[in-house]
């Protein structure tokens with residue numbers, strides 16, 4: 001059985017502070033996490049960038065570990081003025097294939113916190129979508145309290161070969177249908193197992209598996225059975241098992257299709 005964690009932050013698992021470089025002994029720290037994931041059948045891990053420094057860390061991990069890949073992106077809550085210059089640095093990184101960059105993300109809109117800057121988020125989201133299109137890469141979308149606004153942006157690029165993942169899918173069936181029609185797949189992880197998320201379970205219980213990829217978002221969002229503890233990419237197996245039971249399908253079928261979806265989307 002082969003599984004893929006399409007959304008992980010090993011960089012954040014192995015250090016305390018955000019937006020700082022990886023520690024010198026990062027290989028030593030990341031090795032057991034990747035090994036444990038491998039033992040659970042997780043053969044590929046995509047570390048997703050949230051800022052310029054964290055994107056650089058994702059690239060460093062991708063270069064050090066054959067099982068790791070990187071995405072570059074500025075998270076909507078991390079966008080600062082001057083983001084355009086950070087995109088220039090991204091372009092330099094994208095020119096070197098040894099960096100194993102397979103997507104742009106996480107990018108999007110997050111209107112949850114009261115101090116957000118809507119215009120800045122909007123401009124950076126569009127700028128990064130255009131970067132993805134320039135390099136023909138999929139995007140990883142973070143959206144929170146901004147459903148309609150995100151769909152409106154994606155609609156603007158309809159027919160432009162734009163494709164990607166709605167990360168940590170937590171919207172409704174209508175949003176899912178529109179996202180899928182726009183060439184997106186839905187990323188699902190620990191939140192599926194939380195008791196309150198009945199609507200998600202109904203949705204993922206019946207949706208076509210061709211539109212689903214698995215993700216942990218580790219160290220965040222641990223599945224219910226380890227709630228309160230840090231998450232890790234090995235937990236993809238827990239998510240796959242949960243989804244198999246929910247859909248009354250063998251776990252092998254879940255693994256096969258979701259892995260195929262991720263490999264196709266990211267070209268890995």
Ligand SMILES: [Zn+2]
Pocket residue numbers: 007009048106217
């Ligand atoms: Zn994330």
